[in-house]
Amino acid sequence: xxxxxxxxxxxxxxxxxxxxxxxxxxxxxxxxxxxxxxxxxxxxxxxxxxxxxxxxxxxxxxxxxxxxxxxxxxxxxxxxxxxxxxxxxxxxxxxxxxxxxxxxxxxxxxxxxxxxxxxxxxxxxxxxxxxxxxxxxxxxxxxxxxxxxxxxxxxxxxxxxxx
Amino acid sequence: xxxxxxxxxxxxxxxxxxxxxxxxxxxxxxxxxxxxxxxxxxxxxxxxxxxxxxxxxxxxxxxxxxxxxxxxxxxxxxxxxxxxxxxxxxxxxxxxxxxxxxxxxxxxxxxxxxxxxxxxxxxxxxxxxxxxxxxxxxxxxxxxxxxxxxxxxxxxxxxxxxxxxxxxxxxxxxxxxxxxxxxxxxxxxxxxxxxxxxxxxxxxxxxxxxxxxxxxxxxxxxxxxxxxxxxxxxxxxxxxxxxxxxxxxxxxxx
Numbered sequence: 062x063x064x065x066x067x068x069x070x071x072x073x074x075x076x077x078x079x080x081x082x083x084x085x086x087x088x089x090x091x092x093x094x095x096x097x098x099x100x101x102x103x104x105x106x107x108x109x110x111x112x113x114x115x116x117x118x119x120x121x122x123x124x125x126x127x128x129x130x131x132x133x134x135x136x137x138x139x140x141x142x143x144x145x146x147x148x149x150x151x152x153x154x155x156x157x158x159x160x161x162x163x164x165x166x167x168x169x170x171x172x173x174x175x176x177x178x179x180x181x182x183x184x185x186x187x188x189x190x191x192x193x194x195x196x197x198x199x200x201x202x203x204x205x206x207x208x209x210x211x212x213x214x215x216x217x218x219x220x221x222x223x224x
Numbered sequence: 225x226x227x228x229x230x231x232x233x234x235x236x237x238x239x240x241x242x243x244x245x246x247x248x249x250x251x252x253x254x255x256x257x258x259x260x261x262x263x264x265x266x267x268x269x270x271x272x273x274x275x276x277x278x279x280x281x282x283x284x285x286x287x288x289x290x291x292x293x294x295x296x297x298x299x300x301x302x303x304x305x306x307x308x309x310x311x312x313x314x315x316x317x318x319x320x321x322x323x324x325x326x327x328x329x330x331x332x333x334x335x336x337x338x339x340x341x342x343x344x345x346x347x348x349x350x351x352x353x354x355x356x357x358x359x360x361x362x363x364x365x366x367x368x369x370x371x372x373x374x375x376x377x378x379x380x381x382x383x384x385x386x387x388x389x390x391x392x393x394x395x396x397x398x399x400x401x402x403x404x405x406x407x408x409x410x411x412x413x414x415x416x417x418x419x420x421x422x423x424x425x426x427x428x429x430x431x432x433x434x435x436x437x438x439x440x441x442x443x444x445x446x447x448x449x450x451x452x453x454x455x456x457x458x459x460x461x462x463x464x465x466x467x468x469x470x471x472x473x474x475x476x477x478x
Contacts, residue, residue: 078312080310082309082310082329083237083240083310083329085330086239086240086310086329086330086331087237087239087243088330090239090240090242090243090246091239093246138239139239139240140237140238178285180262
């Protein structure tokens with residue numbers, strides 16, 4: 062059902078209109094009570110869309126990871142206090158390229174699913190390993206509950222469930 | 225309606241809920257706003273008090289807004305539903321569950337006031353209907369739908385079109401081609417059915433192939449052969465069949 066802005070490059074994932082509209086609603090909610098935060102949210106959204114809509118190209122793994130960081134901050138603004146995130150330092154990333162959004166789309170799919178399924182806090186840890194990334198999701202307030210581990214490649218073909 | 229509206233806003237996104245709550249609270253037509261972060265919580269509110277309308281997020285965990293709207297239709301006296309969403313495509317489904325309106329987040333003040341105006345009309349209609357069949361509610365109940373879902377040539381989905389923006393519908397086999405402010409769209413409904421559905425909204429069958437919104441008509445021009453041509457706001461000329469001319473003239477002069 063989600064309407065999406067088409068990706069600019071073959072294989073580039075589209076931007077979710079649902080996500081964009083909800084981030085805009087989040088920014089609107091801060092305008093009166095905290096204008097600086099509203100401005101920050103809009104600036105982050107601008108950076109997010111610029112990365113995705115600048116035109117056909119590939120980006121470095123570090124640029125794509127920065128895009129994921131922007132995405133996570135936007136989700137944290139949408140859901141205050143619900144997302145703990147750990148991202149790999151740029152120095153640990155493989156020297157590879159990706160289409161814009163290749164990693165973010167996989168993280169978004171998994172994180173969105175977890176936020177929908179679990180009402181409390183969600184912890185996500187993205188770690189560099191063997192030329193790709195491992196995404197670990199769990200619930201810090203429910204330590205006994207099983208988590209989920211996904212393999213996320215810088216190329217879409219290398220993404221899948223690990224556990 | 226003796227006082228302002230009582231609204232229950234439901235959204236799992238706390239910031240979006242904050243935004244719509246603030247907008248609602250600062251509207252002159254709203255007296256009371258309650259908020260819930262899930263459909264379950266909304267049901268608790270509904271069991272404990274009377275609300276004129278729900279402003280309901282479509283995408284929520286567990287019970288989605290659309291499912292809650294379907295559930296509400298089983299209530300004896302359900303509140304009106306206005307959907308809030310970041311999914312523009314959900315409009316078609318909202319139409320199917322008879323939602324009063326459909327707002328895409330973030331909501332503008334103007335759009336919100338338009339939705340609240342519809343809620344007020346709905347509440348007045350419901351109160352009049354309760355008062356008796358001769359009240360205003362009978363007239364409201366006689367009016368047709370306010371929006372229609374048409375095939376969207378861009379993207380292949382559905383698009384909602386307000387009846388008031390439609391200039392005319394033209395028969396196209398078992399389909400109808402509608403011409404409105406936003407363009408031309410195909411509707412999978414025969415003109416004869418549209419005539420029944422839209423008659424109470426000011427549409428008139430002026431020709432075997434044309435159903436016209438008379439609010440968009442500006443001139444009825446008689447022809448020498450007894451037929452006529454109806455001139456629309458955009459200068460489109462619609463043929464009027466000979467047998468319909470007299471009735472149309474009476475209706476336009478009424």
